[in-house]
Each structure stands twice: as C-alpha cells, then as structure tokens.
Amino acid sequence: MRQYYLRQRSIGGKWYVIIMNTITKKQVLSRCSGTYDEKRADSIAQDWLVNGPPDSNRLSKDIWQLRNMNFCDYLCNFWDFDTSDYIKERTTEGKQPMKSHPLEMKGIINRYYRLYFKQLLLCEITEEKITEFLVYLRTEKSHIKNANKKPKIGLAASTVKQARNAAIVPLRFAKRKKIIKTFDFDAVIKPNGDYVERGILSPDQVDALFNLKWRSIKAYLICKIASQTAMRIGEILVLRV
Numbered sequence: 541m542r543q544y545y546l547r548q549r550s551i552g553g554k555w556y557v558i559i560m561n562t563i564t565k566k567q568v569l570s571r572c573s574g575t576y577d578e579k580r581a582d583s584i585a586q587d588w589l590v591n592g593p594p595d596s597n598r599l600s601k602d603i604w605q606l607r608n609m610n611f612c613d614y615l616c617n618f619w620d621f622d623t624s625d626y627i628k629e630r631t632t633e634g635k636q637p638m639k640s641h642p643l644e645m646k647g648i649i650n651r652y653y654r655l656y657f658k659q660l661l662l663c664e665i666t667e668e669k670i671t672e673f674l675v676y677l678r679t680e681k682s683h684i685k686n687a688n689k690k691p692k693i694g695l696a697a698s699t700v701k702q703a704r705n706a707a708i709v710p711l712r713f714a715k716r717k718k719i720i721k722t723f724d725f726d727a728v729i730k731p732n733g734d735y736v737e738r739g740i741l742s743p744d745q746v747d748a749l750f751n752l753k754w755r756s757i758k759a760y761l762i763c764k765i766a767s768q769t770a771m772r773i774g775e776i777l778v779l780r781v
Contacts, residue, residue, distance in 0.1 A: 541560065541562050543559065546585060555572075555575060556573065557570070557573050557584060557588060559589060571588075573585065603717075603718065608662070609661065610660070611660045611661060612657055615710050616649050618709075619643075619706070619710070620646070621639045621642045624642070626709075626710070627642065653703075653706070653707070657669075663720065665711070665720075670728050671727070674729060675729070677694075677699070677700045678697065678700045681694060697731050700731040704731060708728065712725065
C-alpha cells in the first residue's frame with residue numbers, strides 16, 4: 541500500500557494530497573497542495589510525509605510524528621520514568637515522582653490497552669472509543685482471579701478507574717502541548733461501583749508475617765514501619781535518614 545496519493549477533484553483542477561496510514565489502511569490527511577502541476581504536487585506530498593503539512597499553528601515535525609504514532613506507544617512513552625517530559629515537568633515543579641506509579645501505569649497499558657486498541661493512532665482516539673473501552677473492561681473483560689475457579693467477567697471498579705487515569709493524564713498533556721486538537725474529557729465516563737473491602741491482619745498473623753524470611757530487606761522495612769506507625773506508603777517512601 542502506498543503512503544500517499546494525488547487526486548484532482550475536477551479535470552484540470554489543483555492536486556490534493558492524501559496521506560495514508562499503511563498499518564491501519566486509513567486516511568490520515570487530505571489537503572490541497574495549492575498547485576496545478578502534478579510533479580510539484582508530488583514533491584509537496586513527499587515533504588508533508590516527512591515533515592508534516594503546513595498548519596495555521598505552524599505544526600512542527602515532532603508534533604506531526606507524535607499525532608501519527610501508535611496510541612499505546614505514546615502512552616508507554618509518556619509513562620517512561622526516565623524519558624517522560626511530563627515527569628521532567630513534575631520534577632521541575634518541585635514534586636518528587638516515584639518510579640512505582642509510572643511503572644504501574646505502563647503495566648496497565650500493556651495488559652489492557654494493547655490488546656484492545658492494537659494499531660490505533662493517537663490522532664484517531666476519541667472520547668467515545670475510551671468510554672467503550674472502559675465499559676468493556678468493567679462488563680466484558682474476562683480474567684482469572686483464582687487458579688481453581690472459572691474466569692471472572694468484568695474488572696473491579698478501582699482497576700477500571702486506574703485504567704482511565706492511565707490514558708486521561710497523557711491525553712490532557714497531549715492537548716496542552718497541542719499534540720491533539722480536541723478532546724472532551726468530561727465526555728469520558730468515570731467508573732464507579734462497589735469496592736472490595738480489604739481485610740485486616742490479626743496480631744498473630746502480623747507476627748507470623750515478620751518471622752518469615754523476606755526476599756527484600758527494603759520491603760520488610762517498609763512494612764515494619766507501616767505496622768508500627770500507621771504511616772501511608774507515600775509517607776514512608778519519602779523518609780530520609
């Protein structure tokens with residue numbers, strides 16, 4: 541399949557450049573080249589293919605490439621702790637981002653998003669598609685909760701809420717950076733529902749837990765501090781000697 545085509549809407553008219561996504565086989569762009577010369581139009585098409593078309597906002601080559609990259613790849617790049625511009629901005633603002641959260645978000649992208657969205661491009665994502673995905677996770681997605689039981693249909697509301705955040709935060713960033721033009725975030729449903737109540741260990745169970753041999757001394761110390769002080773995990777992680 542060709543990456544671009546040239547078309548005339550009328551005989552002797554100006555040439556239009558049609559750029560295609562060779563993976564999804566969908567049209568990415570259809571715009572008038574402004575010339576009646578086919579060779580000139582072909583040269584313009586090749587330039588747009590590499591650098592992106594001219595835009596009223598002077599669309600840069602980088603933004604053009606980001607708009608037309610795989611949606612899931614964009615999300616994973618966004619949540620990459622070492623390279624993410626979002627993480628760098630948070631650090632510049634005086635925040636102290638932890639590696640655990642971006643790592644968890646990347647895990648959600650790879651577990652749920654990739655199988656569902658496959659080769660969908662960032663510029664093709666819509667509020668409806670995100671909403672349909674969240675409904676699918678909550679009502680249709682099957683997963684094995686217990687190896688001895690049948691697969692369970694539908695993920696927990698808390699998990700679906702995390703899945704929503706894994707995309708909404710990157711999309712807000714993309715809109716702010718003008719990588720995507722329009723996106724109505726209020727149109728994306730917010731998962732809610734009954735949350736599974738977490739149990740509380742008895743004193744005997746706590747003693748038995750800490751008498752075990754732990755593979756990670758760091759994890760042992762974190763849990764020990766939590767059990768003695770009732771501090772939250774975020775408070776423990778920022779402790780300094």
